[in-house]
Amino acid sequence: xxxxxxxxxxxxxxxxxxxxxxxxxxxxxxxxxxxxxxxxxxxxxxxxxxxxxxxxxxxxxxxxxxxxxxxxxxxxxxxxxxxxxxxxxxxxxxxxxxxxxxxxxxxxxxxxxxxxxxxxxxxxxxxxxxxxxxxxxxxxxxxxxxxxxxxxxxxxxxxxxxxxxxxxxxxxxxxxxxxxxxxxxxxx
Amino acid sequence: xxxxxxxxxxxxxxxxxxxxxxxxxxxxxxxxxxxxxxxxxxxxxxxxxxxxxxxxxxxxxxxxxxxxxxxxxxxxxxxxxxxxxxxxxxxxxxxxxxxxxxxxxxxxxxxxxxxxxxxxxxxxxxxxxxxxxxxxxxxxxxxxxxxxxxxxxxxxxxxxxxxxxxxxxxxxxxxxxxxxxxxxxxxxxxxxxxxxxxxxxxxxxxxxxxxxxxxxxxxxxxxxxxxxxxxxxxxxxxxxxxxxxxxxxx
Amino acid sequence: xxxxxxxxxxxxxxxxxxxxxxxxxxxxxxxxxxxxxxxxxxxxxxxxxxxxxxxxxxxxxxxxxxxxxxxxxxxxxxxxxxxxxxxxxxxxxxxxxxxxxxxxxxxxxxxxxxxxxxxxxxxxxxxxxxxxxxxxxxxxxxxxxxxxxxxxxxxxxxxxxxxxxxxxxxxxxxxxxxxxxxxxxxxxxxxxxxxxxxxxxxxxxxxxxxxxxxxxxxxxxxxxxxxxxxxxxxxxxxxxxxxxxxxxxxxxxxxxxxxxxxxxxxxxxxxxxxxxxxxxxxxxxxxxxxxxxxxxxxxxxxxxxxxxxxxxxxxxxxxxxxxxxxxxxxxxxxxxxxxxxxxxxxxxxx
Ligand SMILES: Cc1ncc(C[n+]2csc(CCOP(=O)(O)OP(=O)(O)O)c2C)c(N)n1
Ligand code: SF4
Ligand SMILES: [Mg+2]
Numbered sequence: 001x002x003x004x005x006x007x008x009x010x011x012x013x014x015x016x017x018x019x020x021x022x023x024x025x026x027x028x029x030x031x032x033x034x035x036x037x038x039x040x041x042x043x044x045x046x047x048x049x050x051x052x053x054x055x056x057x058x059x060x061x062x063x064x065x066x067x068x069x070x071x072x073x074x075x076x077x078x079x080x081x082x083x084x085x086x087x088x089x090x091x092x093x094x095x096x097x098x099x100x101x102x103x104x105x106x107x108x109x110x111x112x113x114x115x116x117x118x119x120x121x122x123x124x125x126x127x128x129x130x131x132x133x134x135x136x137x138x139x140x141x142x143x144x145x146x147x148x149x150x151x152x153x154x155x156x157x158x159x160x161x162x163x164x165x166x167x168x169x170x171x172x173x174x175x176x177x178x179x180x181x182x183x184x185x186x187x188x
Numbered sequence: 189x190x191x192x193x194x195x196x197x198x199x200x201x202x203x204x205x206x207x208x209x210x211x212x213x214x215x216x217x218x219x220x221x222x223x224x225x226x227x228x229x230x231x232x233x234x235x236x237x238x239x240x241x242x243x244x245x246x247x248x249x250x251x252x253x254x255x256x257x258x259x260x261x262x263x264x265x266x267x268x269x270x271x272x273x274x275x276x277x278x279x280x281x282x283x284x285x286x287x288x289x290x291x292x293x294x295x296x297x298x299x300x301x302x303x304x305x306x307x308x309x310x311x312x313x314x315x316x317x318x319x320x321x322x323x324x325x326x327x328x329x330x331x332x333x334x335x336x337x338x339x340x341x342x343x344x345x346x347x348x349x350x351x352x353x354x355x356x357x358x359x360x361x362x363x364x365x366x367x368x369x370x371x372x373x374x375x376x377x378x379x380x381x382x383x384x385x386x387x388x389x390x391x392x393x394x395x396x397x398x399x400x401x402x403x404x405x406x407x408x409x410x411x412x413x414x415x416x417x418x419x420x421x422x423x424x425x426x427x428x429x430x431x432x433x434x435x436x437x438x
Numbered sequence: 439x440x441x442x443x444x445x446x447x448x449x450x451x452x453x454x455x456x457x458x459x460x461x462x463x464x465x466x467x468x469x470x471x472x473x474x475x476x477x478x479x480x481x482x483x484x485x486x487x488x489x490x491x492x493x494x495x496x497x498x499x500x501x502x503x504x505x506x507x508x509x510x511x512x513x514x515x516x517x518x519x520x521x522x523x524x525x526x527x528x529x530x531x532x533x534x535x536x537x538x539x540x541x542x543x544x545x546x547x548x549x550x551x552x553x554x555x556x557x558x559x560x561x562x563x564x565x566x567x568x569x570x571x572x573x574x575x576x577x578x579x580x581x582x583x584x585x586x587x588x589x590x591x592x593x594x595x596x597x598x599x600x601x602x603x604x605x606x607x608x609x610x611x612x613x614x615x616x617x618x619x620x621x622x623x624x625x626x627x628x629x630x631x632x633x634x635x636x637x638x639x640x641x642x643x644x645x646x647x648x649x650x651x652x653x654x655x656x657x658x659x660x661x662x663x664x665x666x667x668x669x670x671x672x673x674x675x676x677x678x679x680x681x682x683x684x685x686x687x688x689x690x691x692x693x694x695x696x697x698x699x700x701x702x703x704x705x706x707x708x709x710x711x712x713x714x715x716x717x718x719x720x721x722x723x724x725x726x727x728x729x730x731x732x733x734x735x736x737x738x739x740x741x742x743x744x745x746x747x748x749x750x751x752x753x754x755x756x757x758x759x760x761x762x763x764x765x766x767x768x769x770x771x772x773x774x775x776x777x778x779x780x781x782x783x784x785x786x787x788x
Pocket of ligand 2: 314402
């Protein structure tokens with residue numbers, strides 16, 4: 001078990017939190033994990049990304065040159081990170097914000113209208129990150145969903161009021177992925 | 189804010205990269221206009237600081253020197269003493285000028301150094317993510333004063349212009365804000381006076397520009413402007429703080 | 439706090455300092471370590487300690503000087519330019535024999551540089567960035583868990599030897615999160631700080647720091663410090679050995695680089711390469727004997743750093759020319775990849 005995951009998007013989309021929940025879930029499942037954010041001058045409107053590594057071995061570098069999974073929450077991060085995807089990797093796209101098509105041989109591409117699902121189904125646009133995380137686990141079950149729910153609760157300690165909606169968002173994304181939501185698969 | 193500007197010559201044609209609602213860009217545009225009006229673009233040298241202000245060199249079309257955090261007035265002194273015919277200015281944030289660089293600015297003023305400093309006071313360390321600055325006002329929450337600034341452990345907001353006014357070499361000190369067209373016009377006049385003070389060889393000049401940092405204040409641009417007017421100005425009254433005629437170099 | 443939690447490196451150091459009994463912290467913001475300040479601005483007042491944001495790094499290190507002279511456990515932290523500013527104070531602390539902990543989460547230099555991870559402050563930390571014949575004890579953590587244990591240890595060693603201890607990390611270690619468990623710091627008892635200045639209160643007065651204008655007297659001071667450094671070299675070397683005990687090539691790297699070298703050792707194994715790794719945990723004292731022994735056994739050494747060749751000089755001194763020492767480095771905030779290092783390894787071995 002070794003997965004390197006890059007999550008990229010705008011600041012304010014909850015990218016770093018998504019990564020933290022994912023890494024916490026990996027930790028609870030007994031794996032080695034690391035989380036590494038992009039950091040820089042405090043300018044607004046910039047991009048944010050983070051790298052999460054979940055592995056059964058001690059983790060070396062906490063950045064990834066060839067990730068197994070890229071989550072593109074917006075267009076700039078799609079074109080920045082997708083080209084480095086490993087053969088057989090998963091590219092998960094937030095189709096609510098990404099209109100352009102992306103082609104790369106030997107990877108799997110999945111799309112989820114995360115903003116719409118968060119807004120219309122969960123009724124809380126801020127939960128889009130958890131919709132995406134649920135979908136990620138649905139497409140690539142690298143961790144049990146139950147562990148992700150536990151991790152979410154741990155990460156929201158002190159903000160218990162937010163747990164219910166976020167759990168619902170996870171579930172929504174997961175179901176969307178499991179019910180054949182893959183809209184495009186490119187194969188060699 | 190319905191003021192429409194024509195793009196000054198001295199402003200490089202590219203969009204500002206500052207956060208929405210930040211007045212760094214506006215301040216730099218006004219400095220560019222004044223440089224245009226004085227026709228000094230070919231003999232002006234800017235000294236950049238460390239902080240969000242540092243990006244000024246990407247927008248102002250004059251020669252620039254970039255130096256260490258807080259030391260711009262010393263670097264400017266070195267330039268001016270080597271090239272007295274040049275117009276030398278520093279552009280610094282509150283952390284840069286009023287925390288780490290206090291000694292340099294105080295002594296530049298005290299020497300009546302023929303330089304002009306433009307000081308962006310946004311009451312926080314902007315670039316590093318909103319820590320307390322010497323100019324943070326009482327009760328203001330920052331990432332290193334999480335319960336709000338209180339005098340017992342953090343001291344009081346530092347009024348740099350008032351401190352510098354005690355220096356005989358300070359020929360022109362003024363505090364301005366850019367939150368409405370009238371204030372913008374006043375600010376422009378102050379910036380021009382500061383540069384003229386230098387050109388006329390009368391001594392040290394400084395214009396403090398109160399500026400919002402919506403990102404680190406956790407506010408929308410409009411909320412930030414309101415907060416600046418309501419909360420900051422009482423600590424930092426606007427106006428000319430010192431105008432001294434020809435003290436040193438006349 | 440026996441539970442495993444996910445924590446950011448900078449916050450882990452800050453919490454570990456509190457647990458080690460750090461009573462005061464003086465700092466000035468700088469990326470990539472500002473979370474240490476931010477965490478302690480909240481946490482130290484909770485435990486009755488003092489957090490103070492200084493007006494500069496120069497002031498901060500001198501506040502440390504005053505607090506340490508008063509007998510307290512005290513810490514400061516910074517990065518690159520800020521650590522440079524502290525050098526004068528550090529030199530004063532060493533000759534006054536005042537314990538303290540200094541954290542450097544280093545970033546790309548020189549000058550303003552950038553805020554990406556780097557190891558180019560090795561010389562500054564190990565060889566003495568300030569003036570005079572002094573040494574710091576320098577600890578080089580390579581995981582968030584080790585940031586905790588070495589922070590505990592730093593406070594202990596500082597008090598034991600009455601010497602400043604620097605924790606030399608980098609932006610990656612400061613910014614990343616990893617699972618950690620907080621254990622209680624457990625060290626042998628230390629002598630009381632009867633040298634601290636607390637007001638005469640009836641006893642003979644004490645003076646911290648002194649003017650030693652006489653050459654012979656100052657030489658005496660330096661020789662005494664030197665004996666202390668030799669003592670530290672004898673007692674306090676820490677390193678981790680990883681990989682093959684009988685390697686064909688010995689890798690040497692510290693901190694973040696050593697993490698990557700572990701991947702190289704494992705990947706090399708898959709290709710049938712017998713690689714060993716020594717990761718110095720103390721940079722001063724340097725594990726020169728162990729490196730010398732394994733290097734001679736392996737016959738070849740490759741040193742990898744995030745700089746253009748600094749620790750490699752100490753490795754060369756350790757092997758005294760008996761073994762070829764190769765070097766690979768990236769700088770300016772670039773992080774070497776396991777892939778490129780491995781191809782370098784293959785070149786050297788074949
Ligand atoms: C010696 C040194 N210490 C600290 C820093 C980190 N640093 C970069 S910008 C900054 C503060 C900037 O705040 P301010 O001057 O108020 O400018 P603003 O970003 O708010 O415009 C600091 C502390 C540095 N670069 N060098
Ligand atoms: S962080 Fe603050 S000072 Fe810096 S660009 Fe943004 S609003 Fe302006
Ligand atoms: Mg500021």
